[in-house]
Amino acid sequence: MSAFIVSNETMQTVVYAVMNANASDVVGPLAKLRAEGPEAVGNALLRMNTRAVNSRYCERTRAPTYEHGSEWFSLIDGQRFPAPSEAQQFKSIACLSYQCSEGKVPNSALFKALHVLKAEIAIAVAHASPAVKSSVWG
Secondary structure: OOOOOOOHHHHHHHHHHHHHOOHHHOOHHHHHHHHHOHHHHHHHHHHHHHHHHHHHHOOOOOOOOOOOOOOOOOOEOOEOOOOOOHHHHHHHHHHHHHHOOOOOHHHOHHHHHHHHHHHHHHHHHHHHOHHHHOOOOO
């Protein structure tokens, strides 16, 4: 397996997911970070990502600083984009989780809280799918 620091777009999407999720879906350290704001969430997740990459490659690289834009997903390469879909939020969290699956990072409370959010978003995506909507209940 290889590991890398996720892109700014991916991190923006993960931060969006944390900040806009139902309060009951954001647990543990993510809940505290959410109360501190998007920069706190982004910086903590980037530090976690960096710890995993450093563990994988026996490095001591410092985590980049997360800089949250003034609007959600407002500009990427000079173009406006809408808020990310729940499916994209799930995919971005899954990417970040995978990149953080090195060393002791998967044992951290932050990593586990991210997995709770990923599971809740996955359930929402599944329930919104036409296949589930048209399936029989009971």
